[in-house]
Amino acid sequence: MEATQTTLKGGEWLIRESEPAATFIPEQFSEEQLMIRDMCNQYLDTEVFPILDRIDDMEPGLMKSLVQKAGGQGMLATSFPEEYGGLGKDFITSTIVNEYLGAGHSFSVAISAHTGIGTLPILYFGNEEQKQRYIPKLISGEWTGAYGLTEPNSGSDALGAKTTARLSDDGKYYILNGQKCWITNGGFADVYTVFAKVDGDKFTGFIVERGFEGFTQGPEEHKMGIKGSSTVQLYFQDCKVPVENVLGEIGKGHKIAFNILNIGRLKLCAAALGGAKRAITTSVEYAITREQFKTAIANFGAIKHKLAEMVIRTFACESALYRTAAWIDEKEKEALGEGKPFNDALLGAAEEYAIECALLKVHGSETLDFCVDEGVQIHGGNGFSAEYNISRAYRDSRINRIYEGTNEINRLLSVDMTLKRAMQGRLAMMGPAMKVGQELLAIPDFGEQDETPFAAERKLIEGFKKAILLTAGGAAQKLMMKLEREQELLMNIADMSIDTFVAESLLLRVQRLEQEGKATQLHRDIAGVYLYDAADRIAKAGKDAINAFAEGDEQRMMLMGIRRFTKAQSYNSKEARRRIADALIAKQKYFL
Numbered sequence: 001m002e003a004t005q006t007t008l009k010g011g012e013w014l015i016r017e018s019e020p021a022a023t024f025i026p027e028q029f030s031e032e033q034l035m036i037r038d039m040c041n042q043y044l045d046t047e048v049f050p051i052l053d054r055i056d057d058m059e060p061g062l063m064k065s066l067v068q069k070a071g072g073q074g075m076l077a078t079s080f081p082e083e084y085g086g087l088g089k090d091f092i093t094s095t096i097v098n099e100y101l102g103a104g105h106s107f108s109v110a111i112s113a114h115t116g117i118g119t120l121p122i123l124y125f126g127n128e129e130q131k132q133r134y135i136p137k138l139i140s141g142e143w144t145g146a147y148g149l150t151e152p153n154s155g156s157d158a159l160g161a162k163t164t165a166r167l168s169d170d171g172k173y174y175i176l177n178g179q180k181c182w183i184t185n186g187g188f189a190d191v192y193t194v195f196a197k198v199d200g201d202k203f204t205g206f207i208v209e210r211g212f213e214g215f216t217q218g219p220e221e222h223k224m225g226i227k228g229s230s231t232v233q234l235y236f237q238d239c240k241v242p243v244e245n246v247l248g249e250i251g252k253g254h255k256i257a258f259n260i261l262n263i264g265r266l267k268l269c270a271a272a273l274g275g276a277k278r279a280i281t282t283s284v285e286y287a288i289t290r291e292q293f294k295t296a297i298a299n300f301g302a303i304k305h306k307l308a309e310m311v312i313r314t315f316a317c318e319s320a321l322y323r324t325a326a327w328i329d330e331k332e333k334e335a336l337g338e339g340k341p342f343n344d345a346l347l348g349a350a351e352e353y354a355i356e357c358a359l360l361k362v363h364g365s366e367t368l369d370f371c372v373d374e375g376v377q378i379h380g381g382n383g384f385s386a387e388y389n390i391s392r393a394y395r396d397s398r399i400n401r402i403y404e405g406t407n408e409i410n411r412l413l414s415v416d417m418t419l420k421r422a423m424q425g426r427l428a429m430m431g432p433a434m435k436v437g438q439e440l441l442a443i444p445d446f447g448e449q450d451e452t453p454f455a456a457e458r459k460l461i462e463g464f465k466k467a468i469l470l471t472a473g474g475a476a477q478k479l480m481m482k483l484e485r486e487q488e489l490l491m492n493i494a495d496m497s498i499d500t501f502v503a504e505s506l507l508l509r510v511q512r513l514e515q516e517g518k519a520t521q522l523h524r525d526i527a528g529v530y531l532y533d534a535a536d537r538i539a540k541a542g543k544d545a546i547n548a549f550a551e552g553d554e555q556r557m558m559l560m561g562i563r564r565f566t567k568a569q570s571y572n573s574k575e576a577r578r579r580i581a582d583a584l585i586a587k588q589k590y591f592l
Contacts, residue, residue, distance in 0.1 A: 007330045009427070010354060010356060010421070011355045011417070011421055014429070014432075014497070014500075015428065017458075018504065020509075020511035020514075021515065023326075024325075025323075025509045026318060026322050026509075027509075027513065029092075032093075033096055036093060037096050037099075039073065039075070040100035043101070044103060044104045044107075047066060048066065048104045048105075048107045049104075052389070055106050055228035056106060056227040058230070063106070063110050067114055067141055068142070069141070070111060071139065076114065076115050076119075076138070076140070078097050079093065079094035080135065080139045084123075084135040084136050084139065085135070085136040086139055090329050091332060091346070092326060092329050095266070095270050098270035098274075099273050102270055102271025102273065102274030102275055103274040103275045105226065105392060105393070106226045106227060108274070108275070109399075110230070113145075113185050114138070114144050115139075116264050117147035118189065118193070119139065120263065121256050122138070122145075122191075122207060122247065123343065124259070124346070125247050125248040126207070130245075134191055143190035143191055144190055145189055145193070146185040146191070146193075147184070147193050147260075148186075148193065148208075149161070149257055150180060150181055150183075151179065152179065159203055161195055161196070161197060162178055163176060163177065163196040163197065164178060164198075165198045166199065168240070172242065172243060173242055174241045175214075175241075176194070176196050176206065176208075176214070176215075176241055177236055177237060177238060178196060179233055179234060180194065180234040181233045182233075183217075183232055183233065184229060184230065184231055185230050186231065187220055188230055189230075190210050191207060191208075191210075192207070192209075192234065193205055193207060194234070195253050201251075202253075203251065203253040204250050204251060204252070205247035205248055205253040207245040208241055208245070209245075212239055213238075213239065213240045214236060215239045216235045216237070217232045217235065218233035221233075224398060224399075225394075226395075226399055261404060262350040263346075263357070265357040265361035265404050265405065265410065266328070266360055266361070268403075269365070270321060270364070271364075271400075272317075272368035273321060273367070273368070275368050275372075275397065276310070276314045276367050276372075277590040279310070279371040279372050280307070280311060280589075280590040281588075281589040282390050283310065283374070283375040283378045284298065284585060284588060286378060286379055286382075286390075287307065287378055288588060290379075298581075298585050304577060304581035305574075305577055306377065307378070307580075307581045307584055307585070308576075308580040308584070309374070309529075310375075311526065311580050311590065311592070312526050312577075314371065315506070315592050317363055317364055319508070320502045320505035320506070321360055321364065323505045324353055328353055331349035332346045335349065355417045355418055356501065358410040359494075359498050362414075362494075363498050364400075365400035365401045368397050368400060369398070369401065375390045375393065376390055376391065376394050408491070411490070411498075412491070412494070414494050414498075415472070415494050415497070416484070416490075418497075432469055433470075433472075436466045436473070439466070440558075440561045444564070454514070456569055457527065457528075460566075461504045461507060463565035463567070464499070464500040464503065464534070464535075464566065466565045467496060467539075467562055467566055468493065468500060470558060470561050471493055471496065471542050471545045471546060471562070474546065474550060475545060478549050478550065479549055488544075489548045489549065492542070492544050492545035493541070493545060495538075496542060499537050499538050500534070502530075502534075503530055506526070509523075510526070521579065522580060525580050529571075529576050529577060532568050532571040533573070535566045535568035536566075536568075543559060543562055546559055
């Protein structure tokens with residue numbers, strides 16, 4: 001595969017090799033970024049964690065005051081332009097804020113919704129008058145924002161919305177009728193981005209303010225988790241929205257809805273990552289102090305396995321997150337340098353990496369779910385008690401696999417976008433896919449072995465990519481237009497892609513640390529275990545997919561290819577996990 005020092009296009013990691021020196025890693029955070037990280041941590045420790053029960057009890061006015069206080073410290077304004085009162089920081093910095101405020105349970109949901117879907121639609125799609133009216137108040141915390149897209153009968157199928165909008169007889173208002181559900185911050189927000197169909201078919205965005213005639217809200221929902229997050233239904237009964245509050249163009253609401261989701265998916269991954277790190281710290285602290293059979297349970301191999309696996313998945317997720325955030329940041333700066341306006345620059349950058357954002361959303365939410373589940377298990381019976389915070393973390397985590405597009409939808413989207421880009425010529429997959437087919441028919445190369453550092457690991461990653469190209473290419477060729485209906489098969493390919501992208505991101509990070517003389521045995525152990533386990537997962541997903549569409553000699557040939565491309569060297573993952581767990585126990589918190 002072709003090596004490159006230039007920034008890869010979206011999805012291009014699958015067919016091009018990346019260089020460690022060109023890969024951004026969290027160890028590159030600037031002093032200012034580290035200060036912002038510490039400020040976010042301190043805010044949670046001093047303002048949020050001491051009052052989690054009060055937040056979950058939905059004490060009137062409490063959540064809004066926390067968001068306003070965060071605004072007073074500049075945490076809502078990180079990446080917003082200075083001309084509207086923002087701090088004008090880059091995309092990596094805003095990702096750091098999302099990560100380190102992401103461990104705040106219901107508070108993190110409220111602040112993420114406010115700074116993301118509650119504010120960004122106006123920033124990116126509003127006209128200058130709308131931006132000047134709303135953005136300064138939203139990023140200072142004076143006003144809070146919310147987003148109304150989902151309806152009782154349209155969730156993943158957002159364009160199936162039934163809320164309507166018609167122009168009033170005097171031409172001054174759009175009259176909205178319908179309802180929205182599951183609206184985060186809905187109970188206390190001042191400004192809402194709401195979607196409705198003008199004249200029954202033109203899907204359009206509107207800026208709706210609390211107090212508009214005909215706009216009401218329902219009672220707070222009682223939820224399994226994120227209990228302190230305001231979630232209500234919104235009702236529009238001949239709601240009068242001034243024509244100047246149309247957001248963007250009539251009939252172009254889908255551009256707002258789908259473009260905002262790209263950024264939201266990456267930011268959800270960041271928040272989940274922050275939660276995972278906190279869950280690891282909570283779990284190791286408990287494991288050190290809890291004694292059974294006259295010793296701390298942290299000394300037991302079964303517990304060490306759990307702690308180590310939590311660290312491995314979290315470190316790997318972080319590697320993929322910031323690799324992608326840096327790509328988006330570079331693409332945005334490139335567009336700004338070409339004279340494109342701010343909104344077009346970031347939206348275009350996020351769209352370019354929409355595939356990666358979808359993969360990250362799945363991996364981040366499932367990493368957090370894994371960590372809190374194992375955290376409850378480490379706590380044993382106490383993990384089932386509401387007195388221990390790990391039970392709250394467990395309940396709060398579950399929603400992440402549902403909103404910002406369910407994980408099933410994101411898996412399907414990631415493959416669909418990849419194949420469409422290949423057909424459009426945006427992603428040159430045909431040549432690499434054909435080479436994989438030719439390689440299967442050729443005699444395997446048993447020549448001199450590469451002894452350079454990480455040569456075996458790089459070859460394994462290359463094999464993972466070949467396994468994806470073999471499987472996806474074979475399925476597309478065999479099933480053609482029928483492929484989109486074979487969701488199980490598409491999910492297999494998505495899982496192969498997630499593991500490969502994350503594994504490569506992790507390896508590039510460790511390689512870069514090695515080149516800079518900063519890598520430790522711990523870093524090598526994390527990469528070694530993740531790649532070793534990923535090989536089996538990718539092999540299983542590839543076999544399942546191939547068995548679903550191929551048969552006879554074709555099937556045997558492709559299965560042989562999967563075995564060849566996912567063959568990992570023998571590796572003592574038990575001892576590697578023990579070293580990882582011992583390092584965590586020594587530090588008594590997540591420290592990487």
